[in-house]
Amino acid sequence: MSGTEVLLAAALAAAAVGWQLAWGAELSRGQRAGAPGRVLYFTVRTALAFAMSCLNPFFSIFALMGYFDASQHLSRSWRRWGLLGVAVTLALSQSSVADGPPPDETTELALFSVLFVLHATLALVLDRANDRETEKRREQQAVIEELEIANARYERASRENAALQAQLVAQAREAGVAAERRRLAADLHDTMVQGLVGIVTQLQAAVDADGPASRAHVERAVALAVHNLTEARRAVHDLVPGPLENRTLSEALQETVERWSATSAVRPDLTVVGTAEPLHDEIESTLLRITQEALSNVAKHAHATRVGVTLSYIDDEVTLDVRDDGRGFVPGHALQLSDRGGFGLDGMRVRAGRVGGVLDVESEPDGGTAVSARVPLVRR
Structure with a gap:
């Protein structure tokens, strides 16, 4: 360069x-x-x-x-x-x-x-x-x-779903409270209210009568009072199912069967089919109450010599059967079992339906009665 x-x-x-x-x-x-x-x-x-x-x-x-x-x-x-x-x-x-x-x-x-x-x-x-x-x-x-947009939408949807779920839970709780109030009102009307009306009627008749007739009315009033007290205790017991506390459903049913047999000339047989599983508290309470009412109806109306209670765990369903060989009845003209203080077949159907189940009744005159409740197997 x-x-x-x-x-x-x-x-x-x-x-x-x-x-x-x-x-x-x-x-x-x-x-x-x-x-x-x-x-x-x-x-x-x-x-x-x-x-x-x-x-x-x-x-x-x-x-x-x-x-x-x-x-x-x-x-x-x-x-x-x-x-x-x-x-x-x-x-x-x-x-x-x-x-x-x-x-x-x-x-x-x-x-x-x-x-x-x-x-x-x-x-x-x-x-x-x-x-x-x-x-x-x-x-x-x-x-x-x-x-990021999808995540924002997902978070917003999650918040909306959480709010909706909370709303549904609140509505379900309110519906459950309302249903329980209706059930308690029906129980009170069918038991204590009718019993008190009967007691008042008998006492009024005793006031108007003299001698042995008056004593008979008083005795009937006492009997009604004892029966009403029993039903009142049963209503309280129905709110808190003590037999299920610290017990499995089969154990509670066994205790119920033994208690019932102690006051009856018939000893029922309890059979458990399938593998027993711990169920949701409401399911177990429903099956226990249906068993108690079915046995009570047998004692009051059936005059049976043999009674069998079967609890079956089948796939995703639990079945309870209460069978007797008593006098039976025509299903289309069924006895109004609530007339004597129980909540009857209709009440048992309501109980089963409340947990998503159904209740079937098979009977014929002098051919016995079979009460079968089927509910979903909802594990605890």
Whole structure:
């Protein structure tokens, strides 16, 4: 290099350094690719690199920066032109025409052409790979945004579902309270209220009668009072099923059967079929109460000599059967068992239905009676 070329190269190098420093702070403000400032910066830098590479191939290192940051400064439509400009600079610096363009010999031109094709191909391949990577990041970002939106919707739906579930639980609790109130009202009406009416009637008759007739009315009033007391205790007992506390359902049924047989001339047989499982408290309470009422009805109306109680665990269902060989009745003209203080067949059906079960009754005159309750097997 001559002295003039050295001075020119030094001046261009100083200009390139100044240009780089002057625009470094400006570009750090986050201008988007394709902004006028970024395009101007890249164009002037590439031109300075080309001029310095013409003076000395060593300065091509400065031009090499364009391969790595073209996507940051140029829009997609102008990026490839910028990369081709960098490829021209690098091909020129590596060819034998480093003394300055234009080449005037065929060999030098051929070498320059081959190097340019190699650099241009490399630049375009890298640009294509960069586009794919950018598109991939864009798709990933879109997926992340969609997931964030989906998560926000899921959280909102979860909160709405939680609120709805709380509302449904509250409604179910209110419905359960209302149903229990109706049941208690029916029990009170069918037992204590009717019993008290009977007691009052007998006492009034005793006041109006004299001698043995008055005593008979008083005795009947006492009997009604004792019976009413029993029913009142039974209603309280119905609220808190003590036999199920710390006992399995089969054990509670066995205790019920034994207690019933102690006051009856008939000893019932209890049979458990299948593998016994701990059931939901409401299921066990329902089956126990149905058994107690069915046995009570047998004692009051059946005049049976044999009674059998069978508890069966079958797949997803539990079946309770209470059978007797008593006098039976015509199902279409069933006895109103509640007339004597119990809640009768209708009450047992209501109990079974309350836990999603059903109650069937089979009977015929002098052919015995079979009460069968089927409820879902809901584990505790």
